[in-house]
Amino acid sequence: MTSTTTSPLSGTEPLKSVATRTGGSTRRRIRKDLLRSRVAAWSAVLVIGAFGMAPVYWLLVTALSPTDQAFQFPPKLIPTEITFHNFSALAENDQLLKYLVNSMIVATITAVLSVVVATYMGYSFSKFRYRGRRSLMHLVLASQMFPQALLLVTLYTVFSSFGLLNTYTALVLSFTTFTMPLCVWMLKGIFDTIPDALLEAASIDGASRWRTLHSIVAPLAAPGMIAAGLFAFVRGWNDFIFALTLADKEKQTLPPGLVSTYIGEFQTAWPELMAASLVVSIPVVVAFMFLQRYLVGGMTAGSVKS
Numbered sequence: 001m002t003s004t005t006t007s008p009l010s011g012t013e014p015l016k017s018v019a020t021r022t023g024g025s026t027r028r029r030i031r032k033d034l035l036r037s038r039v040a041a042w043s044a045v046l047v048i049g050a051f052g053m054a055p056v057y058w059l060l061v062t063a064l065s066p067t068d069q070a071f072q073f074p075p076k077l078i079p080t081e082i083t084f085h086n087f088s089a090l091a092e093n094d095q096l097l098k099y100l101v102n103s104m105i106v107a108t109i110t111a112v113l114s115v116v117v118a119t120y121m122g123y124s125f126s127k128f129r130y131r132g133r134r135s136l137m138h139l140v141l142a143s144q145m146f147p148q149a150l151l152l153v154t155l156y157t158v159f160s161s162f163g164l165l166n167t168y169t170a171l172v173l174s175f176t177t178f179t180m181p182l183c184v185w186m187l188k189g190i191f192d193t194i195p196d197a198l199l200e201a202a203s204i205d206g207a208s209r210w211r212t213l214h215s216i217v218a219p220l221a222a223p224g225m226i227a228a229g230l231f232a233f234v235r236g237w238n239d240f241i242f243a244l245t246l247a248d249k250e251k252q253t254l255p256p257g258l259v260s261t262y263i264g265e266f267q268t269a270w271p272e273l274m275a276a277s278l279v280v281s282i283p284v285v286v287a288f289m290f291l292q293r294y295l296v297g298g299m300t301a302g303s304v305k306s
Contacts, residue, residue, distance in 0.1 A: 065079045065082070066083050069081060086271045087275050096258075096261060099252060099253060103236075106168055107253075109168070111229040119187055120213075121180075122191055123188075144181040152174075155173075166250070166251055167251060171253070175235065178235065179231065183228040226291055243256050258276050
């Protein structure tokens, strides 16, 4: 004898049919919720992206506009006339090329020096236990909280005493003072994720501590080291106040160089300044494009400890 299962609601409809209809409506509701979430997420991305790219777009529009249109009111979002004169004028300015070379030299050496020092300090803080380690770690972190004006006065006095003003050395050392603390903590977090058993195995195989750091730990921490180097490079590339105070025109970098070139007492050459700003930002953009996978990996590698 066969028995028919009926719905408790209708009393005649099979339960399987009710479950199928209920499951279908649940899936449709889930799909609608997912669609709404995606639309909301993409809308948020587009709004934030438009907000972030608006200054870049206005930079490009002003750089491509003739001088009379750049000061037109109300301003036009789409220029009616385009000129490349502001870009061609950059190549004819030898002083700007000198500022560019100075920025490349100073920012590159700052990045390398910050990564080298931060690697040894971060490795020491992460893998060794000695008296005063935690106090030294907190001191390094606290140095990041000092006002830059206070650091600037102190560094100016010290560099003046040693005759280092108006040199690349003064700029590199001053940039390193505010890039190194974050690099140290970034790399310490990455070294914490490397198992101590790996270091013990290397020690059993006869590797010295230097060999372990250089041949085993450093390759594993390479993404973090590249991220730290990129961070230090950008900080050194964008610094204005230290480069303006500690160096003369022969050793100044691009940020103060652009200001002294295009901003005068009574007039500012905005189209030329925007064109120069657009060009000098290209090296940083290209560096981010090629190293972004290392940057993301390096920034998140120390966030979770296994």
